[in-house]
Amino acid sequence: MSNAILLAPGPVQLHPEVQKILAQPMIHHRTPEFDTILARVLENLKSFFQTKHPVLIQTSTGSGGMEALIVNLLNQGEEVLAIVSGKFGERWADMAEVYGGRVHRLNCDWGKPVDPAAVKKILGENPNIKLVLTQATETSTATAHDIKAIAEIVSKTEALLLVDGITAVGAYDIRMDEWKIDGLVAGSQKAVMLPTGLCFVCLSERAWAKAKACKTPRFYFDLQKELKSNQKGETYFSSAVAHIKALDFVLSEISKTGLMKHFAEQRRRADFTREIAKQMGLSLYSSSPSDSVTALNVPEGIDGAKLREHLEKKYLVTVMGGQDQAKGKIIRIGHMGYIQEVHLIETMYRLALALKDFSFNVEPEKVKSTSTTWLEAHPFEQ
Amino acid sequence: MSNAILLAPGPVQLHPEVQKILAQPMIHHRTPEFDTILARVLENLKSFFQTKHPVLIQTSTGSGGMEALIVNLLNQGEEVLAIVSGKFGERWADMAEVYGGRVHRLNCDWGKPVDPAAVKKILGENPNIKLVLTQATETSTATAHDIKAIAEIVSKTEALLLVDGITAVGAYDIRMDEWKIDGLVAGSQKAVMLPTGLCFVCLSERAWAKAKACKTPRFYFDLQKELKSNQKGETYFSSAVAHIKALDFVLSEISKTGLMKHFAEQRRRADFTREIAKQMGLSLYSSSPSDSVTALNVPEGIDGAKLREHLEKKYLVTVMGGQDQAKGKIIRIGHMGYIQEVHLIETMYRLALALKDFSFNVEPEKVKSTSTTWLEAHPFEQ
Numbered sequence: 059m060s061n062a063i064l065l066a067p068g069p070v071q072l073h074p075e076v077q078k079i080l081a082q083p084m085i086h087h088r089t090p091e092f093d094t095i096l097a098r099v100l101e102n103l104k105s106f107f108q109t110k111h112p113v114l115i116q117t118s119t120g121s122g123g124m125e126a127l128i129v130n131l132l133n134q135g136e137e138v139l140a141i142v143s144g145k146f147g148e149r150w151a152d153m154a155e156v157y158g159g160r161v162h163r164l165n166c167d168w169g170k171p172v173d174p175a176a177v178k179k180i181l182g183e184n185p186n187i188k189l190v191l192t193q194a195t196e197t198s199t200a201t202a203h204d205i206k207a208i209a210e211i212v213s214k215t216e217a218l219l220l221v222d223g224i225t226a227v228g229a230y231d232i233r234m235d236e237w238k239i240d241g242l243v244a245g246s247q248k249a250v251m252l253p254t255g256l257c258f259v260c261l262s263e264r265a266w267a268k269a270k271a272c273k274t275p276r277f278y279f280d281l282q283k284e285l286k287s288n289q290k291g292e293t294y295f296s297s298a299v300a301h302i303k304a305l306d307f308v309l310s311e312i313s314k315t316g317l318m319k320h321f322a323e324q325r326r327r328a329d330f331t332r333e334i335a336k337q338m339g340l341s342l343y344s345s346s347p348s349d350s351v352t353a354l355n356v357p358e359g360i361d362g363a364k365l366r367e368h369l370e371k372k373y374l375v376t377v378m379g380g381q382d383q384a385k386g387k388i389i390r391i392g393h394m395g396y397i398q399e400v401h402l403i404e405t406m407y408r409l410a411l412a413l414k415d416f417s418f419n420v421e422p423e424k425v426k427s428t429s430t431t432w433l434e435a436h437p438f439e440q
Numbered sequence: 441m442s443n444a445i446l447l448a449p450g451p452v453q454l455h456p457e458v459q460k461i462l463a464q465p466m467i468h469h470r471t472p473e474f475d476t477i478l479a480r481v482l483e484n485l486k487s488f489f490q491t492k493h494p495v496l497i498q499t500s501t502g503s504g505g506m507e508a509l510i511v512n513l514l515n516q517g518e519e520v521l522a523i524v525s526g527k528f529g530e531r532w533a534d535m536a537e538v539y540g541g542r543v544h545r546l547n548c549d550w551g552k553p554v555d556p557a558a559v560k561k562i563l564g565e566n567p568n569i570k571l572v573l574t575q576a577t578e579t580s581t582a583t584a585h586d587i588k589a590i591a592e593i594v595s596k597t598e599a600l601l602l603v604d605g606i607t608a609v610g611a612y613d614i615r616m617d618e619w620k621i622d623g624l625v626a627g628s629q630k631a632v633m634l635p636t637g638l639c640f641v642c643l644s645e646r647a648w649a650k651a652k653a654c655k656t657p658r659f660y661f662d663l664q665k666e667l668k669s670n671q672k673g674e675t676y677f678s679s680a681v682a683h684i685k686a687l688d689f690v691l692s693e694i695s696k697t698g699l700m701k702h703f704a705e706q707r708r709r710a711d712f713t714r715e716i717a718k719q720m721g722l723s724l725y726s727s728s729p730s731d732s733v734t735a736l737n738v739p740e741g742i743d744g745a746k747l748r749e750h751l752e753k754k755y756l757v758t759v760m761g762g763q764d765q766a767k768g769k770i771i772r773i774g775h776m777g778y779i780q781e782v783h784l785i786e787t788m789y790r791l792a793l794a795l796k797d798f799s800f801n802v803e804p805e806k807v808k809s810t811s812t813t814w815l816e817a818h819p820f821e822q
Contacts, residue, residue: 062465064467066468068678069467069678070466077462077465078463080682081459081460081463083453083454083459084451084453084635084777085444085451085758086446086451086758087451088760089752117499117501118500118504119499119678120677121660122660125660157657245678247466253683254499254680254682255637255680275538275539276538278500278661279660295504296450296627298501300636301635301637370471376471378468
């Protein structure tokens with residue numbers, strides 16, 4: 059078997075140029091060289107977030123970004139509506155409770171998106187809700203919520219809409235300003251195509267106004283401090299120089315391609331995966347599949363955890379399994395990162411080989427040729 | 441001028457092998473390969489911290505580690521003694537106040553270490569003090585405090601001693617368990633010789649007991665959550681895979697050398713810098729110079745900020761200047777990271793060249809030969 063393939067919903071495969079940049083000798087963050095890079099990155103992050111507002115860089119995982127939104131925007135005792143459609147929705151609801159939020163949980167069945175009408179109803183019945191929390195894509199179920207529709211509802215209330223876009227921003231179209239999102243977070247090891255270690259946070263005007271008045275204690279995740287430093291051309295804490303240099307490359311590349319074209323390429327990978335899976339006799343777990351990650355139901359009678367492990371050990375393809383109630387039932391294939399056609403084809407081919415080893419009725423060679431044909435029939439126009 | 445040199449008190453020069461590791465293709469953190477690395481790293485971190493207690497890895501800068509110690513160990517309204525001898529002491533005292541601490545600040549003159557007797561006196565007069573905060577080395581003044589003496593005093597009281605060892609742990613001897621330190625934090629871009637992005641936190645037994653009872657809300661920096669995940673062989677949040685793989689290499693290297701020998705090499709760099717500086721006619725800023733970083737007074741009549749910039753622009757040597765009240769008055773030369781003899785010699789030589797450009801009376805060629813002679817006379821025995 060040839061090279062290892064990593065198609066997880068983060069971390070993702072790195073661009074060879076990113077690997078080179080990470081290997082460069084260290085430079086200090088208080089140097090003209092780094093100042094120039096940081097300024098360019100902060101500017102390019104705005105296009106990436108489709109916003110005119112500043113996007114802040116934090117040295118933390120994505121969960122640190124979710125925490126930043128909470129501690130800067132939630133006052134002790136305030137009511138919160140948390141859309142919970144999987145593991146990360148649960149995490150954010152728990153977090154809001156830890157910081158004193160009175161959390162209404164709108165639970166969705168796993169693999170189902172939230173019904174915007176249900177959001178509207180709860181907000182109507184609970185006019186004191188100050189924050190609405192939702193994932194853009196719930197990573198654990200590979201399910202995309204209709205953020206545009208939710209934002210349309212929330213923006214007409216006094217509540218702020220906070221969106222965990224960790225498995226979404228940069229992978230498909232999320233319009234911070236146009237849709238009126240109030241807080242949006244992205245993570246480095248997802249569509250930003252870097253190693254884990256950074257997250258990115260953006261606030262709307264009304265969110266900044268609330269942050270200024272918010273009484274919840276915070277220091278490391280204090281966004282006002284960070285913004286002030288950025289305005290002086292610095293980060294408040296030591297800059298994660300290596301990551302930020304690589305980020306500069308990634309954002310420049312995406313901006314050269316064009317954001318919408320970049321999204322089209324991600325969508326193509328998702329479409330490919332779903333179409334070939336269907337032809338293999340596999341069904342989708344989610345009724346609202348995301349363009350960033352696809353969850354496939356593992357055929358009846360096969361243990362998904364064992365299949366995933368077998369695929370990794372024998373065929374060197376790392377995808378993710380299911381968590382909690384989806385454990386052993388699904389595999390999740392990521393569409394973000396540096397992915398070439400050979401990775402797409404080989405992943406489906408080797409998945410077929412692995413399934414065959416579990417006596418599933420599939421013809422790997424046919425999967426391979428169908429995959430190649432599909433990609434030829436659906437070229438990506440740079 | 442040959443290659444660029446970075447001798448700052450963090451970030452530091454990377455080992456070539458670390459650069460290679462950072463350039464490797466990404467692997468997922470939920471794989472047997474990473475599990476093995478994480479287990480080894482968590483074990484080796486204990487020796488590095490000279491402790492039998494677990495050392496936790498956080499994806500954040502060092503300040504995130506300082507915050508973790510506060511939010512896990514400080515209850516709202518408790519009295520805190522903060523030793524403030526520079527910028528980072530100020531930051532920690534501010535942080536404790538943000539989280540509801542009633543902070544007594546023991547201010548030291550910049551460049552002077554704290555007098556342990558003063559600590560004893562304050563603790564005697566204020567028996568309700570629950571936490572004592574101190575830097576091991578105050579980076580902004582390159583001053584080392586006598587942590588052993590402070591720990592001897594604090595450990596006889598009910599207060600916990602929390603030590604910011606960000607510019608110390610791994611550079612010189614800090615004995616977590618033997619000296620009875622209750623909380624200790626280190627940072628990746630310092631003596632751990634990695635890029636910025638990780639910090640490391642360790643608690644004593646009595647600190648863990650307090651953390652369990654501590655009421656301050658926390659999620660991202662919740663050490664109990666992280667400990668529990670580590671016990672299952674995982675990190676709670678996405679692991680910073682690239683950094684942790686490189687960390688594995690660094691810790692293995694240091695353990696091969698032996699911790700005390702490794703410290704001796706750092707000490708040699710510090711001794712070298714101070715001795716050659718003295719011969720050049722430069723004096724030390726600190727009365728208790730640290731082995732991790734040396735602050736030199738910039739000669740009368742020369743603007744230190746301009747000197748630093750000139751050294752960087754013309755001679756490609758990045759060292760740091762002074763901050764706040766030491767601004768323009770000092771330069772700080774780091775001793776941590778991947779430093780070879782050529783870097784030591786060239787730094788002092790080029791510093792002499794830069795000083796000469798500012799009409800300082802120094803003979804660069806003589807500095808170079810003296811430097812070489814000194815190193816030959818003081819060999820490092822591997």
